Amino acid sequence: MRVTRIETLACDAGWRNYFFLKLCTDEGIVGWSEYDESFGSPGVGAVIDKLAARVVGQDVFAHERIFAEVSALTRPAPGGVIGQAIGAIENALLDAKAKALNVPCYELLGGLVRDRIPVYWSHCPTWRINHPKFYGPAVTDLEGVKRTAAEARERGFTALKTNLFIHEDGDAYAWRPGFAVPFEPGLNVSPKLIRNVRRHLQALREGAGDDVQILIDLNFNARPEGLLALLRALDDFELFWVEIDTANPKALAYVRSHSRQPIASCETLFGVRGFLPYFQEQAVDVAIVDTVWNGVWQSMKIAAAAEAHDVNVAPHNFYGDLCTLMNIHFAAAVPNLRVMEVDVDRLPWEKDLFTHAPEYDGGRLVVPQRPGWGTEPLEEALRARPPKVTGGLLQYKRA
Structure with a gap:
């Protein structure tokens, strides 16, 4: 063929x-x-x-x-x-x-290890703060944060991940200087940021209760000095992991050695060669693999290298439903899976774009048995919604 x-x-x-x-x-x-x-x-x-x-x-x-x-x-x-x-x-x-x-794609990867995938609700309530026009109900304050966490618990999710927000000076807004929002190339961590991160996490814990685990993603938004300041300030929280992005594996290993919270990283890396320095430096507790970027076949090699260093992996997944299905097959076949990322907040028209949507069972994703990835884009629906210029x-x- x-x-x-x-x-x-x-x-x-x-x-x-x-x-x-x-x-x-x-x-x-x-x-x-x-x-x-x-x-x-x-x-x-x-x-x-x-x-x-x-x-x-x-x-x-x-x-x-x-x-x-x-x-x-x-x-x-x-x-x-x-x-x-x-x-x-x-x-x-x-x-x-x-x-x-x-056959389903997982058969090409070695077959099923699991038919249900543990997941966490990602960008909770990030999408409802940053993009309320598309993901509702809108969240503008700490009470909204608390309500979204309670919703995660009520819907059967056992973990959720959030980001950095400021809850002062009006409605809540994202803090993402690593992505120039705002433009603060020094990436310095202020007492104000620390104060607001603590308030945000406390609201999540109050809403989610004691049994829903909380993850926080710091992205590229601080350097080691600031990361350590944030981690010290979060010592009294029991977090599933703190997610950090950095191009310096030795610096990340130093941060990890001074953190009582597990450290996850590597979502922007390519290939075994890209991941290997982080494994050799013992820089991560969990290696995040972007199978969309790397290809699922190559990602299985990365997962094998992680397993050789006694590290579990987690798919990076914040795209559309086809990407979720692609990552499900990876998560179904890889032995050393920690958890899978999934965005629970979806576009109102998402279901119109694909032949099949991801299926949940008690807060876990069901591995499809259909050939290939188990879903396809609907071309007529895609063409009916032309892309934006940017x-x-x-x-x-x-x-």
């Missing part, structure tokens, strides 16, 4: 766009994957278009050979949008191959 055409599609996804790769074959089977350009990765589609000429005509089943070839062709500039484009191609090849064999991080004006 040969690849005959690769094309990209995009649609409006509220505050951002969704992006898809469609891979056609000479046997009429279509492989799909979802990728992203909205959060720091503009240009992935352009790279896919450039690489497509080397993929068309090749054997769908030879996805490892294809990966090796396009990786060699782009070796002078690995990772980044090039890595994400290669990952998108690999994921579509896996979908087409599994459909040709009439979206995601690029929509924010300079502060």
